[in-house]
Amino acid sequence: MQEVNECFNKVKKNCFKFISSQETKKDKFKNKDRMIKSFLIPISFWISKRVNKKKPIIIGLAGGQGSGKTTISSILTLILQKYFKLNIFKVSIDDFYKTRKDRKLLSKNKHSLLMTRGVPGTHDIDLMLSFFKKIKDKNFKSLQVPTFNKAIDERCSKSLWHKIKSKPDVIIFEGWCVGARAQSSSQLKKPINSLEKVYDQEAKWRTHVNNQLKNKYKTLFNQLDGLLYLKAKNFNLLRRWRIKQERKLWVQTKNKKNLKIMSSGDVINFMQTYQRITQQMFKDTVKSSSIIINLNSNHQIEKIKFKK
Numbered sequence: 001m002q003e004v005n006e007c008f009n010k011v012k013k014n015c016f017k018f019i020s021s022q023e024t025k026k027d028k029f030k031n032k033d034r035m036i037k038s039f040l041i042p043i044s045f046w047i048s049k050r051v052n053k054k055k056p057i058i059i060g061l062a063g064g065q066g067s068g069k070t071t072i073s074s075i076l077t078l079i080l081q082k083y084f085k086l087n088i089f090k091v092s093i094d095d096f097y098k099t100r101k102d103r104k105l106l107s108k109n110k111h112s113l114l115m116t117r118g119v120p121g122t123h124d125i126d127l128m129l130s131f132f133k134k135i136k137d138k139n140f141k142s143l144q145v146p147t148f149n150k151a152i153d154e155r156c157s158k159s160l161w162h163k164i165k166s167k168p169d170v171i172i173f174e175g176w177c178v179g180a181r182a183q184s185s186s187q188l189k190k191p192i193n194s195l196e197k198v199y200d201q202e203a204k205w206r207t208h209v210n211n212q213l214k215n216k217y218k219t220l221f222n223q224l225d226g227l228l229y230l231k232a233k234n235f236n237l238l239r240r241w242r243i244k245q246e247r248k249l250w251v252q253t254k255n256k257k258n259l260k261i262m263s264s265g266d267v268i269n270f271m272q273t274y275q276r277i278t279q280q281m282f283k284d285t286v287k288s289s290s291i292i293i294n295l296n297s298n299h300q301i302e303k304i305k306f307k308k
Contacts, residue, residue, distance in 0.1 A: 003045070004037060004041050004042070004045075005037075007041050007044070007045075007079065007083045008033075008036060008037045008041060010082060010083050011036070011041075011078060011079045011082045011083050012033075012036065014078045014082055015032075015036050015075050015078055015079070016032060018074055018075060018078060019032055019071075019075075022071060027244070030298070030300065031300055035075075035300065035301055036075065036079075038301075039293065039301045039304050040072070040075050040076055040079060041079060042304070043076060043228065043291060043293075043304065044076055044079040044080050044083070044084065046290075046291065046306065047059055047076070047080060047170060047226070048080065048084045048086065050225060050226065051086060051169050051170060053169070055136050055138075056089075056135055056136060056167060056168045056169060056170060056171050057169070057170055057171070057225040057226070058132065058170075058171045058173055058223060058224050058225050059170060059171070059172050059173065059224070059225060059226045059227070059228065060173050060174070060175075060178040060179050060221070060224040060226070060227040060228065061073050061076075061172055061173070061174035061175075061178065061227075061228045061230070062174070062175065062176065062177070062178040062179045062180070062227060062228070062229050062230065062281065062285055062289070063174075063176065063229065063230025063231070063232070063293075064176055064230075064232055064235070064238040064274070064278045064281075065176055065238050065239075065241070065242040065245075065271055065274055065278070066238055066239075066240075066241030066242035066243075066244065066245045067176075067230040067232055067238060067241065067295060068230060068241075068295070068299065069092075069174045069175070069176070069230060070092070070174065072228075072230065072293070073090050073172045073174045074090065076172060077090045077172060080170060086169040086170055087166060087167070087168045087169045087170075088168060088169065088170050088171075088172065089135075089162075089164055089168040089170075089171050089172070090171075090172040090174070091131075091145055091162065091171065091172070091173060091174075092148075092173075092174050092175055093123060093128070093173065093174070093175025093176075093177070093178055094117075094148050094150070094175060095145065095146050095147050095148045095162070096123045096124050096125075096127055096128045096131075096146060096148075097117045097122060097123055097124070097148045097155065098117075098122055098123065098124050098155075099154065099155045100153065100154050102124070103115050103116075103117065103122055106121070106122070110204075110205075110208055111200070111204050111205040111208060112199070113195075113199055113200065113205045113273065114205065114208070116270065116273055117153065118176075118270070118273050118274055119177070119209045119212075119273055119274070119277065120177060120180070120209050120212035120213050120217050120277075121208055121209050121212040124146075125212075125216045125217065125220060126216075127146065128220055129216070129219065129220060131143070131145055132220070132223050135164070135167070135168070135171060140167045142163065142164060142165050142166075143163075143164040144158070144161045144162065144163055144164070145161060145162040145164065146161050146162075147160055147161055147162060173224070176274065176278070177213075177217075177277055177281070178221065178224075178227070179221050179224065179227045179229070179281075179285055179288060179289065180213055180217070180221075180277050180280070180281055180284070180285070181213065181218075181280070181284045181288070182210050182211075182213040182214040182218070183210055183276075183280055185207075187280075188203055188206050188207055188210055189203065191203075192275060192276050192279070193272045193275055194272070195269065195272035195273065196272070196276070206276060209277075213277075226290040226291075227285070227288065227289040227290050227291075228289065228290065228291045228293060229281075229285045229286065229289035229291070229292050229293065230293045230295060231282070231285075231286065231292055231293065231294050231295060232295050233295070233296070233297060235275060235278060235279055237295075237297060238271070238278065239267070239268060239271050241299055242267050242271055243264050243267045243268075246267055289307065290306070290307055291304055291305065291306050291307065292304065292305040292307065
């Protein structure tokens with residue numbers, strides 16, 4: 001407990017500063033002390049004990065849309081840097097989305113729904129596998145990793161890519177579908193929402209997405225050294241949080257030119273593409289994750305469970 005208090009006193013200023021940068025007038029964080037002290041510091045200790053100075057460890061952070069992955073991963077990064085003096089590189093699977101041009105081609109050749117970023121198959125998986133390989137290379141010197149601008153739904157120009165100049169101790173790899181597993185072909189048969197019913201009558205889209213999970217994404221996720229899972233109570237809550245997130249994006253973006261901000265209706269439609277995998281992850285990921293971070297209905301961490 002003394003170690004936790006010592007850590008908290010050392011990191012709280014930085015953590016609170018980051019949290020206030022994420023707040024808007026209408027949307028304030030509650031129970032900040034408890035979130036950091038009772039949950040995120042113990043998780044940071046768990047990560048630090050797994051650090052291997054010979055090669056970086058890759059920690060996955062999964063959770064549905066709007067669950068708070070970016071906030072949690074950012075605070076964990078601050079704690080691991082400030083208190084444990086570790087070199088952390090935080091990256092999102094979203095940064096590896098295919099360009100609009102590539103998704104347009106995919107939507108022509110495979111299925112029109114693949115124009116919508118999000119599901120497995122809309123990421124540049126070869127780029128991700130290459131990133132994992134290069135970051136673990138003994139002769140690692142430096143590396144550039146793409147960034148994606150959701151506000152304009154396009155990959156940023158190379159001048160804005162992440163630059164890694166020294167080998168990290170820990171890579172936090174966050175994303176809504178990180179660690180997701182494929183379903184059986186019988187599970188794919190029945191549509192689970194109106195989007196699948198209307199636009200994927202022959203199950204071509206969901207079969208393609210499922211095949212991606214079965215193959216290259218499985219290879220990718222097998223390289224994780226641990227998986228943290230932010231578990232919401234249900235899909236409806238995630239939908240509500242995602243709508244809130246979109247409003248926040250509008251408030252926080254100064255240059256609103258070319259902004260592709262979604263209305264509540266757009267978000268509901270958009271999230272239907274995520275629903276199948278998200279709901280399956282409620283069942284699968286609780287079994288395969290190292291730490292389950294349970295969220296309550298108010299979007300706060302309720303409890304954590306260490307499994308591995």
